[in-house]
Amino acid sequence: MLPLIGLLTGIILGMLFRVPVPAWMARYLGIALLAALDSALGGLRASLEQKFNEKLFIGGFLANTTIAGLIVYIGDNLGIEIYLAAVVAFGVRLFQNLAIIRRHYFQIHHWE
Amino acid sequence: MLRAQVIIAVALLLFGFGLVTQLISREQLSERLTAQSEPDLIQIIDSLDAEISSIRSELTDQQVRLVGFEDNETSNQAIINRDKNEIADLRLLLGVEGAEGPGIVIEIRDRQRLLTGFDLRQIIEEIRSSGAWAIAVNGRRLDERTSFWRNSGSVYIDGLKLKPVFKIEAVGDAGLLYQAITLPRGIRDKLGTFNGVSVSVRRQSRLRLSAVRQ
Numbered sequence: 588m589l590p591l592i593g594l595l596t597g598i599i600l601g602m603l604f605r606v607p608v609p610a611w612m613a614r615y616l617g618i619a620l621l622a623a624l625d626s627a628l629g630g631l632r633a634s635l636e637q638k639f640n641e642k643l644f645i646g647g648f649l650a651n652t653t654i655a656g657l658i659v660y661i662g663d664n665l666g667i668e669i670y671l672a673a674v675v676a677f678g679v680r681l682f683q684n685l686a687i688i689r690r691h692y693f694q695i696h697h698w699e
Numbered sequence: 700m701l702r703a704q705v706i707i708a709v710a711l712l713l714f715g716f717g718l719v720t721q722l723i724s725r726e727q728l729s730e731r732l733t734a735q736s737e738p739d740l741i742q743i744i745d746s747l748d749a750e751i752s753s754i755r756s757e758l759t760d761q762q763v764r765l766v767g768f769e770d771n772e773t774s775n776q777a778i779i780n781r782d783k784n785e786i787a788d789l790r791l792l793l794g795v796e797g798a799e800g801p802g803i804v805i806e807i808r809d810r811q812r813l814l815t816g817f818d819l820r821q822i823i824e825e826i827r828s829s830g831a832w833a834i835a836v837n838g839r840r841l842d843e844r845t846s847f848w849r850n851s852g853s854v855y856i857d858g859l860k861l862k863p864v865f866k867i868e869a870v871g872d873a874g875l876l877y878q879a880i881t882l883p884r885g886i887r888d889k890l891g892t893f894n895g896v897s898v899s900v901r902r903q904s905r906l907r908l909s910a911v912r913q
Contacts, residue, residue, distance in 0.1 A: 588704075589705060589707070589708040590704060590708045590711050591711075593707070593708025593709060593711040593712040593715070594708075594711040594715045596715070597712035597713060597714060597717075597718070598715040598716070598718070600712070600715075600716050600719075601715060601716040601718065601719025601723070602723070604720075605720075606720045606724075607724060607727075608721060610728060613721065616717060616720070616721050617721060620714060620718055623713060623717065624714050626710060627707055627711050630703070634703040634704065634707065639700075639703040641702065641706055644703075644707075644710075
């Protein structure tokens with residue numbers, strides 16, 4: 588429940604503050620968001636599996652978002668769209684995590 | 700367990716905040732574009748097109764310049780060589796330098812003094828078009844300004860009276876020059892029809908002509 592509240596609070600705060608993002612930063616923010624979502628879902632899955640480690644989670648969250656932004660920057664400067672690699676990697680893991688989380692909830696609520 | 704939930708909630712809060720910020724700014728960007736009138740958009744596209752084409756042409760220019768720079772050394776050398784050759788050719792043609800090489804010697808005897816400067820000019824043009832690059836008449840080297848004329852029975856070359864035995868020396872391909880003069884119905888046959896005019900041509904493996912001005 589708490590994660591959902593956090594997500595909603597974030598959405599409301601974003602709507603209230605309306606921070607302007609420069610056009611060049613949009614790509615960086617996009618990939619960083621994907622990394623953040625991946626980390627959050629990874630954390631959720633770990634907590635459901637009783638394996639959550641907060642240091643690992645916070646470190647992963649920060650490292651993933653930063654490195655994702657860095658990959659976009661490197662790709663832009665090399666003229667190669669390396670960020671696609673990050674999109675694929677995060678995307679695949681995101682869906683795997685989602686599937687595992689879904690299964691957990693099914694097990695918890697005995698819907699199976 | 701609760702702690703984990705809180706941390707994940709914070710992460711999702713950050714995610715939600717970023718997501719909304721991103722969505723809003725993208726929406727604003729597209730709103731800005733839709734707010735522009737059609738002519739404005741056309742102008743924007745036009746200016747972008749112009750920018751792209753100018754960048755492309757600049758790129759092409761730079762590539763051409765690059766190729767030019769790469770070729771520069773060889774082409775410079777080629778230009779210098781070509782110019783050197785041209786200058787040497789011009790110096791020979793203008794008679795600035797002495798000429799040496801194979802050629803022919805034409806001797807024309809005109810006992811009755813019938814020949815004019817025009818006849819001599821004809822012979823000279825004939826051998827010049829056959830590739831003679833240095834010509835002298837009675838030892839006097841010709842250049843592009845040489846003139847012939849006839850006055851009271853004598854032929855003058857650049858104002859100097861010529862003796863009636865004209866000795867024309869020409870440096871060039873001896874075989875070609877010989878053929879040009881001795882061609883049937885050519886210049887030799889034509890001059891031979893004049894009374895008292897005899898033309899003799901002989902090939903020479905080595906001729907030396909002095910410069911117009913020493």
